[in-house]
Amino acid sequence: MPPETRQLTIVHLSDVHFGKKHLFTPKKAVGEGHLPRQGHPELIDTLIKDLKGNDPGCPVIICVTGDLAETGDPDEFRLAEQFIRKLGEENILGKPRGLGNIFVIPGNHDVLYSRKLPEDRWSNWTTFYNNTFGKAGSPRDPFSRISFHDRIEDLGAVILCLNSAEYVEKDTPEQDRGAIDQDQLKKTKAFLKGIPEKRLASAIRIALIHHHPILIPGLAETAKGYDAVSNAGYLLSELRKFGFHLVLHGHKHTPYHFSEDSFTAFRDNNNPPILIVAGGSAGSEEIQRGGLNCYNRIEIKWNPEASQGRIRLSTRGLTTVDSGGDILPSEWAWADRLIDDRQYLGGPRAPQTIAVVSRAYSREQDGRDDALRKNQYAQLQLNMPVCEVMPSLVPGQHNEVRLWIESHRPNKQTEDQKPVRVIWSAGELNRVISVSREQDPRYCATMHYWGPMLVQAKLEFAKGPPAYGYVYARMPTAYQRADHTIDIG
Structure with missing residues (x-):
């Protein structure tokens, strides 16, 4: 709850x-x-x-x-x-x-x-x-x-x-x-x-x-x-x-x-x-x-x-x-x-890093995983769904999530790689929002929610099949930190 x-x-x-x-x-x-x-x-x-x-x-x-x-x-x-x-x-x-x-x-x-x-x-x-x-x-x-x-x-x-x-x-x-x-x-x-x-x-x-x-x-x-x-x-x-x-x-x-x-x-x-x-x-x-x-x-x-x-x-x-x-x-x-x-x-916006073990990148050990990561850029044609969560001013709702598309490398993205439309959805409890490039070149949408949700971005292109990206709209919490870090937004 x-x-x-x-x-x-x-x-x-x-x-x-x-x-x-x-x-x-x-x-x-x-x-x-x-x-x-x-x-x-x-x-x-x-x-x-x-x-x-x-x-x-x-x-x-x-x-x-x-x-x-x-x-x-x-x-x-x-x-x-x-x-x-x-x-x-x-x-x-x-x-x-x-x-x-x-x-x-x-x-x-x-x-x-x-x-x-x-x-x-x-x-x-x-x-x-x-x-x-x-x-x-x-x-x-x-x-x-x-x-x-x-x-x-x-x-x-x-x-x-x-x-x-x-x-x-x-x-x-x-x-x-x-x-x-x-x-x-x-x-x-x-x-x-x-x-x-x-x-x-x-x-x-x-x-x-x-x-x-x-x-x-x-x-x-x-x-x-x-x-x-x-x-x-x-x-x-x-x-x-x-x-x-x-x-x-x-x-x-x-x-x-x-x-x-x-x-x-x-x-x-x-x-x-x-x-x-x-x-x-x-x-x-x-x-x-x-x-x-x-x-x-x-x-x-x-x-x-x-x-x-x-x-x-x-x-x-x-x-x-x-x-x-x-x-x-x-x-x-x-x-x-x-x-x-x-x-x-009112508190640190993210948990504090405590239990971390790190090492240098290894092509032999990490190359396969990195290829999967880079494949996401290719599938989405450099269009990355992102979000910002804030309190909702709609009574009865808990949070508001602002959704939009960021281009990973705008200088390398062709016109055909830019979506003609992005359709945002998050299940049967939310409205499905469609934003065309002509309406907003950032394809921005806003959803209000009562509980956390996984938001789907369906990217439609002038040529070829659509691509699907996902972003998680979280429930913010005030994380405790051992130090006196100030984080006010």
């Missing part, structure tokens, strides 16, 4: 910024006031339209990584509450997801940052959060602004909602940068240690934070200096110890993403990397020149037994202008701007 896998779809929104700088607020009219709202879209309208697709067949969650407001004003938070409630009520990828599958954290703009006392800075956010989610948090309690969710039973996931804006205060060093204090770190670690190790290892692990945890050149602003999260080193170290897969954040209005995959020779255990994903800004007018408002769709599959994951990130940008100038707001639409599909291997 193949091991249980986890799969999750995430809609990642950030930096909505309800207020004067909200993109979906009608522009100023001549004189006082704004243009009429009638017919002007709201952010929720465009998102619901863009997310009206079919149910992906796996759990779907919505993560909002801060800055729902512009100034922390109650009117802004009322708009934010309406927005979150509609996200829970409307169809998101096939059906309503409910407030229980929406995870929201605060950002620096959600704080009344000119107030001196924390309870005053956090009063409006606390009211918004309590009203929206039916909570009873207190502005005097910093722990009411973080939450940890063991949702392994229904979502197959553990989700941390962290607060990097706790100390944001005007005219202080904390005005622009975020921070995670030691109390929050200790509470986070205690929660994760409270989940049995095997159970936690089976889960997709996601952390939400507003400020960017690592400063990279594309997120730097010369006027502000270093403004990444204080204590980020401790935070990321702990998240990697517990095998986290994703950190979602906002703040910079720029949709960067990258792997945090630093390693050291002085640790006994170097854990796999974390994909760190910025949400850009879904609703602010203040974006970098040449950028777009955007949000992310993320699909993640996790195979605990193989310590193998796959994350496919799609950043959806909002088109508001074209070559002819501004587009009518009623015609604004989201479209893919970037798709990144990557896999992570």
Whole structure:
């Protein structure tokens, strides 16, 4: 029986910024006031339209990584509450997801940052959060602004909602940068240690934070200096110890993403990397020149037994202008701007070579066997079936195998030796896939499977009989090694 896998779809929104700088607020009219709202879209309208697709067949969650407001004003938070409630009520990828599958954290703009006392800075956010989610948090309690969710039973996931804006205060060093204090770190670690190790290892692990945890050149602003999260080193170290897969954040209005995959020779255990994903800004007018408002769709599959994951990130940008100038707001639409599909291997991808005896090649002793080997080149006319195995993003399936034909010596292969068609098959449980040379010169095919299988490639040529090649689609596993070899894919 193949091991249980986890799969999750995430809609990642950030930096909505309800207020004067909200993109979906009608522009100023001549004189006082704004243009009429009638017919002007709201952010929720465009998102619901863009997310009206079919149910992906796996759990779907919505993560909002801060800055729902512009100034922390109650009117802004009322708009934010309406927005979150509609996200829970409307169809998101096939059906309503409910407030229980929406995870929201605060950002620096959600704080009344000119107030001196924390309870005053956090009063409006606390009211918004309590009203929206039916909570009873207190502005005097910093722990009411973080939450940890063991949702392994229904979502197959553990989700941390962290607060990097706790100390944001005007005219202080904390005005622009975020921070995670030691109390929050200790509470986070205690929660994760409270989940049995095997159970936690089976889960997709996601952390939400507003400020960017690592400063990279594309997120730097010369006027502000270093403004990444204080204590980020401790935070990321702990998240990697517990095998986290994703950190979602906002703040910079720029949709960067990258792997945090630093390693050291002085640790006994170097854990796999974390994909760190910025949400850009879904609703602010203040974006970098040449950028777009955007949000992310993320699909993640996790195979605990193989310590193998796959994350496919799609950043959806909002088109508001074209070559002819501004587009009518009623015609604004989201479209893919970037798709990144990557896999992570949490352990060595192949067993370690231990019991090996070798000798020099002998024509007399090995010639017959080598002739049989070379005969395979001749039978297949230099066309060699190969494959790559990765986690499948099709719910109910375990792995995906990409199949194609590599030419052994392209410079020596004649046109007649190239197949006119390759037919891929793997028994009665799989579809038979036919790929002609005109369709794809690599004859590439994809199969999804629940158990290991031997795939057959039937190569048809313009002249002569067909040839048959075989490749084995394996079930990946995390092999143990005696050394500290790092193998992350």
